[in-house]
Amino acid sequence: LGINALVGIIAPPIWGVLADKLQSRHRVFIVTFTCAAIASLLVPVSAYIKIAGVILSTAFIPLLNFFRLPSQSLLDATSVAASEVVPGMEYSDVRMWLSIGFTIMSFAYSPLINVFGV
Numbered sequence: 001l002g003i004n005a006l007v008g009i010i011a012p013p014i015w016g017v018l019a020d021k022l023q024s025r026h027r028v029f030i031v032t033f034t035c036a037a038i039a040s041l042l043v044p045v046s047a048y049i050k051i052a053g054v055i056l057s058t059a060f061i062p063l064l065n066f067f068r069l070p071s072q073s074l075l076d077a078t079s080v081a082a083s084e085v086v087p088g089m090e091y092s093d094v095r096m097w098l099s100i101g102f103t104i105m106s107f108a109y110s111p112l113i114n115v116f117g118v
Contacts, residue, residue, distance in 0.1 A: 015070035
């Protein structure tokens with residue numbers, strides 16, 4: 001848990017600097033999101049490895065957070081930038097709908113987890 005907290009402190013600024021250097025939050029978001037998706041697939045798969053599978057899966061969790069946490073920061077930064085460009089769009093409205101969507105999907109996932117499992 002301590003390593004995950006450390007990754008949460010270090011990773012977003014690293015990816016933010018990279019986005020500034022490349023002058024594209026969009027490209028860096030795609031990279032972080034794709035790598036997070038791959039890492040999230042590796043966590044459960046690695047647990048089935050006979051030798052040191054559990055250790056390997058716990059190593060993948062900080063790796064997953066190295067990509068997952070910055071992708072959320074980049075998405076927030078892009079939302080702020082979009083709300084400044086689009087006339088009549090308020091960032092607070094965007095955040096509200098993101099929160100509502102998250103809440104609805106959280107409730108929708110529960111029945112799916114009961115049917116298909118984790």
